[in-house]
Amino acid sequence: MTFSRRNFLRLAGLVAAGATLSACAPVYARLAGDPKSLAGWPPLAATDFRALSRVTFGPRVEERLHVAEIGLNEWLEEQLAHESIDDQSLHWRLQNFETLTMSAAELADWSEGLFDDVDKQSVPRELARATLIRQVYSRRQLYEVMVEFWTDHFNISVEKGDCWFLKTVDDREVIRPHALGKFRDLLWASAHSPAMLVYLDNQVNHKGAPNENYARELMELHTLGVHGGYTQQDVQELARCLTGWSVKEAFWRGDFTFNAGQHDTGAKTVLGLTINPDGQGEAEQVVELLAAHPSTARFVATKLARRFIADEPPSELVAKASTAFTQNDGDIRAVLRVILFDGLASAQPKFKRPVNVVASALRMLNATTDGGEVLYDHLARMGQAHFRWPTPDGYPDRSGAWSGNLMPRWQFALALARNEIKGTKLDLSEIAQASGAQTPAEIVDQSGALLLGSPLPAPTRDDLVASLGSAGAGDADLPAVIAAGLIASPAFQWR
C-alpha cells in the first residue's frame, strides 16, 4: 500500500489527543480537523526530514506537519527565536525538580544526610533526568540541541570533586542562558563557573607553582583549538594570570571567588599581549582576547558545522560561518543562521549519538517517559549518560566513535517496543489503530514512515516481512517486533 497522508494525519490527531499538556495542540488540531483541505499533502521531503532530524532530538509528528505547513526556513526562524516559543508544558513537567533552582550552597546542604552521609547521587540524577525530559519534551528543540552542544564544548563531569552539585549551577547559569546568545558571554560565564574551575583544577592554581590544567583547555578546547596558534609558554603565562581564581569552601560554599593572596602579581605575556598587574582583571582580559580571536571564530564555526552538517564540513561553509562569528561579535544565532540556512540542504548523514537514539525513538513514537533509572541504564550502556564524559573534550561528535557499539542500541529498541522500560510507556496499538495499518507490509510501511521519514524500500520491506513470518511472528507480535527492528535498523542510526 502507499503511505497515505490521511493516516499520517490521524497519527497527528492521536498525538493531539494524547498530549494533553502540549500547548501546540491548536496547530495540529486545526490540521487534523480538516484533512480534505490538505489533499495531496505528502510526507516531508527527504532533505526536510534530515534537516529536521538535525535540529531536533528527532521530529515529532506535529513538528513534521508544522514544517510541511510553514516551510523549513520559517520553522527554523521560529526555533531561533526560542524565547517566543511557548514551553509551558515542559515547565509543568519539571516543576517538582526542586534541585534545579537551588544555589550551590543549598545543593550542598540538601545533600547532607544524617550521620555525615552525603548523598552525591540525587542532585546529578535529577539534573540528568531533567535534561532528558527537556530533550524529549521541549518545543524549543534547536535551543536544547544547542544546550547539548555547549555542554559538550564546555564539558564537565559530575564525577569530579564537587562538580556533582556544581554542574547543576553551571547548567543553569552558564550553558542555558547563553546557548543562543553571545559566545563571549558564554565563555565569560564558563570561566567564572565554579564547576569548571573545580573540574579543571583551577581552584588549586596558586602563585609560585601554577596548575596549567584549565589554562591549557581554555585555549585548546574552549577557544583557539589545538592549532590555534598558542604555545606551551602561553599556557604557562595564562595559568599565572588565572592564579587565585577559585571556589569558596565554607561560607557561600561553591561560589566563585578571587583569592588575591594566591595570585601571581608579576607581569605576563599571553599571545603576544602584555598583561599588566590587575588581579582578577588579568585573566578576564585574556578571556576577552580569546573570545574575539580569529582562531576561536574558526574553531567554534568548525565544531558547529560538524554538529549540524557533516563530520567533515565543507570548508566554504566553515569560512562563511566563521566570518559571521567575527562580524557579529560572536553572536551564536548569526553563526547558526549561516550553518543552517546555507548548510542544511547539503547535510551529510550523521550517526546518532545515544541520547539522540533514545530521544528520537521516544519522540517519533510519542512515547512518554519520566527519564527514570531503567532508561538511564540503557543510555549508560550505549555510552552517553548525561554529564559523565570524563575528559574535557565532551562526548565525541564524529560517527566513527559510536558506530562500533550497536548491541546496546538493539537492546534498547527491543526493550522499548516491548514496554519493558520502567517509567517509559509506548502505545503501539494506539498508533496502529490511528494509522489503519493491518497487513504486515502496511505496518512496516507506516512504522517506517514514522521512524525513518519514509517507508523502507519495498524489497527490504518484503524481505523483513518474510523473515518475520519464518521466525514465527504472529499478528500479535508484529507491531512490537517491527518497531524494535526499525529502531535497531541501520537507517534509524543515522539522522
Add this chain to the structure above:
Amino acid sequence: MSLTLTRQNFLQSSAALTGAVAWPAWMPRLAFAPPETAPRGRRSPSGGDTLVVIFLRGAADALNIVVPHGEAAYHALRPTLGIARPDDNHVARGLRAIDLDGFFGLHPALRPLLPAWQAGHLAPVHACGAPDESRSHFKAMELMERGVDDERGPASGWIGRHLATLNTGNHSPLRAVGLGAIPQRSLSGSIPVSALRSIADFHLGGDPRAVAQMQAALASLYAGDDPLTAIGRETLDILEALQALDPRGYQPTTGLMYPDTEFGMGLRQMAMLVKAEVGLEVAAIDLGGWDTHFAQGAGEGLMAGLLKELAEGLAALHADLFDYADRLTIVTLSEFGRRAQENGSLGTDHGHGSLMLLMGGHVSGGKIHGQWPGLAEGQLVGPGDLAVTTDYRDVLGEVCFKRLNNPALAEIFPGHEVKLRGFLR
C-alpha cells in the same frame, strides 16, 4: 583534562559489569574446556601472540611508576610527591619504592607485578614516547593511536593497519575487540571493529520467542548497502559466537582476583576469550584517570589507587593466562608523561617522556629498557620534562614484527623506521 575522582556511580549504574552479577537463567550455556584440558601454548590463528593493548589515558606519571630513586634530582624536584627510596627508614616500608636494579624501583602499589618481574615476564621501557610536543591529551592520543607523526598520514589506527596487512585467514568476528563503550581509535581500519563491554551483557533479552524474531528482523535489515551493514553483521556474528560461551561456567584460575572495576572486568573478559579459542588476536582496553594535576599523592593516594588497579589487573591476567604466556603479549602506553617538577597543588602538569610496560612470555624481562636521559638541569626538555629517548613505535613495531609475525612495519607505522632494540625475544 579532568581527573575522575569517583567512578563508583558509573559502576553502580552498570551492575552487570561487576563480579557480583547474577547471570540470567536463560543465558545460553556451552561449557568452556575444563582447565586440565585447556590447550597449552596453542597459537592464535595468525601463528602470532594474542596482543593486549592497555592505554593509560590522561598521561600517566612515568616517574612515579618506575621510579628513578637513584637519581639525585628526583627527590629535589618532587619534595612531596616523590616516592621514598627503598632504604628510606623514615618512611613506612609499604610506601617506599620496590627496588628493581639499584637505580629504578617500582611504585609500592605495583607490588602485585613482582612475580611477573621475577619470572622475567615484565619489561618496562622508560623515557619512551612520541615526538609530538603539543602536550595536548587529545592531539597526542590521536596521533599515538594512529601511529603517525602528525595530522598527515592514514586516518586508520596502527592496530587496524596491522590487522589489514596480515592475512591470517582468521575471519572470526572476535579477531579484534575493543573493551568499553567506544572502540579505541587504534583499532580503526579496514575490518569492522566492535566494542565489547561485557560478554554477559551481549544478548538481546529474555523472551526467547521475541529474541528469535528480533534476530530475524536484524538479519534482514542488516543486509543492504548501508555503511553500518558490516558492523551490524559482525555484531550478529559475535552474538552467535558468544552464545556458544557461558560466562557462568567461566572461572578464572583458582584464587585470582581481578579488580572489581570496569577495567578488571574487561581484563577478565579478555582472559575468557583467549581461553575460549575464539580467534582473538588483539584486544584493546583503556584505564583512565591519570591526569593528576591535583592531589596526585605519593606512596598512597589517588595515583597509587590507579596503580593498584592496574597492577592487580595485570597480575590477575598474567596469572590467569600463565599457561598461555608463551603466546600472549601485553603492552601499556600513555599519551605522554608528566612534568618532572611537581606543581603547587600536589600534582604534576603535562610533560613529555613516558613509559611503556611489556609483559608476556617472550619479553626481555628482568631489566629496565631504554636509555635514561636523566633529570638534571640541561637533561630535561621543554618546560622541564623527561626527554624521549625511545620512540613508542619502536616498541610496538618490535611487538608486531617478533610476536605478531607481521613484517609490514612501514605500513603500520608510515614515516617511521622501526628499530628493533631487543625488547622482546
